[in-house]
Amino acid sequence: MSSGARISALALALSQFAGAGLPAQWDKYEEVPFVATPQWVIDEMLRTAGVTSKDVVYDLGSGEGDIVIRAAQRFGARAVGIELRPELIEKAREKARQAKVAHKVRFIRADFFYTDIREATVVTLFLLPEINRALRPKLLTELRPGSRVVAHAFPIPDWQPQKFLEKDGRKIFLWVVPGP
Ligand SMILES: C[S@@+](CC[C@H](N)C(=O)[O-])C[C@H]1O[C@@H](n2cnc3c(N)ncnc32)[C@H](O)[C@@H]1O
Secondary structure: OOHHHHHHHHHHHHHOOOOOOOOOOHHHHHHOOOOOOOHHHHHHHHHHOOOOOOOEEEEEOOOOOHHHHHHHHOOOOEEEEEEOOHHHHHHHHHHHHHOOOHHHEEEEEOOHHHOOOOOOOEEEEOOOHHHHHHHHHHHHHHOOOOOEEEEEOOOOOOOOOOEEEEEOOEEEEEEEOOOO
16 A cells, blocks of 8 residues: 555544544544654654653553654654553664664653653654644643644644654654643
């Protein structure tokens, strides 16, 4: 399947679960499919967010952990992935061991709507717009001013990005959390 078709299939599948009631119907998120962000897009996302070794990167819905591992391996950050599916958590931990960054990363099996993300200085997202929308209050209340949120493919509705890139059909959005 081409990457464009994979994104469309993801959007279609995710959209069935992104209706009213978020985040109360948290059990339905278990049906959200896993699609990995390609490595070159991960690098663009982390570069766009200006990630350094001083950052703590949280990937909400971390899948097999590629963003978290790359943030640690290439950018020197400490990084945390939050993921519902246990088999993906296991895979991510194994990949982190192979990449020799297990000491710099952590994978939490949980629903990100109910997980504390206050230590994050950078948050990464590859989720549908309606899930991104439902995350807005959490991002605004838990993240400190100046923290960056970077999304692959789908925007946070009604938030004007500080930066937007489009390359080879992939979209990247960057927002900076405003002051109080
Ligand atoms: C499209 S994949 C993105 C994976 C990874 N972030 C990447 O970009 O390579 C979305 C992931 O989010 C997970 N997910 C969806 N809703 C979640 C929730 N509420 N809490 C934790 N994980 C969730 C899914 O299981 C899936 O693995």
